[in-house]
Amino acid sequence: MAPSRGISPLPRALHCTLTNHKGPVLVARYAKGSAKYVLTGGQDRTVRLWNPDVGTEIKVFAGHGYEVLSITVAHDNVKFASSGGDRSVFVWDVATGTTSRRLPGHMGKIHVVEFNEDATVVASGSYDSTVRLWDLRAQSRQPIQTLDEARDAVQTLFVGGTYIMTGSVDGHVRTYDLRKGELRADFLGHPVTSILPTKDSQTVLAATLDSRVRLLDLTSGKPLNEFQSHSNTSYRCRACFGAAEASVVCGDENGQVWAWDLVDATPLSPNPPPIVHQKVITWVEHHPNDVGEMITASADSSVKVWRGTSPIAV
DSSP states (O other): OOOSSOOOOOOOEEEEEEEEOSEEEEEEEOOTTTTOOOOEEETTTTEEEETTTEEEEEEEEEOSOOEEEEEOOOSSEEEEEEEETTTTEEEETTTTTTEEEEEEOOSSSSEEEEETTSSSSEEEETSSEEEEETTTTOOOOOSSEEEOOOOSSSEEEEOSSSEEEETTTEEEEEEETTTTTTTEEOSSSOOOEEEEEOTSSSSSEETTTTTEEEEEEEOOEEEEEEEESSOOSSSSEEEEOOOOGGGEEEOOOSSSSSEEEEOOOOBBBSSSOOOSSSEEEEEEESSSSSSTTTEEEEETOOOOEEEEOOOOOO
């Protein structure tokens, strides 16, 4: 874990607003590395590629017949995968704007998709309570493995180098150790809507529908810290780390973006934060390399790009 000393202030100055989606925006992901392109998906069944520097839309990826709930970007930014109400995983070629693969098999909407490190495998978690793993190098469109331990919808997952972690509505975070072939289930008591490990895979953030974000020891599942003050009881509001993993960030159902010191869990200024979206904030993502940029997506049809440390201007 990063120390709490020298926390970079959360980017709070509105740089631009991305507004072409027709309906709630449900996911927003940065491209990998130093690239600043953003992919967004929403209820209007589209995935959109943006240049957040100038606030312009570059390309629209149309092919979903239902809402887009999740996006994962490959390490080289050449392809991405998306999922939603279609019950299939869509794998897209960024340059051509077309799907290179569609992977059916789930019996319900797919809440989350994530690539492994080299994007040779994609994992999908579904309303049907299963996680399916797909080998993108194989000709077959059958999953290479199905994880069916969850007792309710799988809302979130993460694919690490030696483990897969899932969070589901049954209140459990499940960690599958791929080397040992072991499973550990940690019960948090409320539906789990997002999980995100630290880069060193020592700890993991878990957001739950009791208006709490918990920091857990990834190896043991032991709770290390708890962050609260925000309102999150009904919708998926993704939590993430701030710059250098020294803070925790989460949007809420009132349109506010909260931040806390990772170590002592105190809310960072401004406290309480102002309302920056008119509806629930569904997704928050800090740029992986730039300490001065962050994006938020909302059910109010907008995505906002935040920079610097100036007071918020909305």
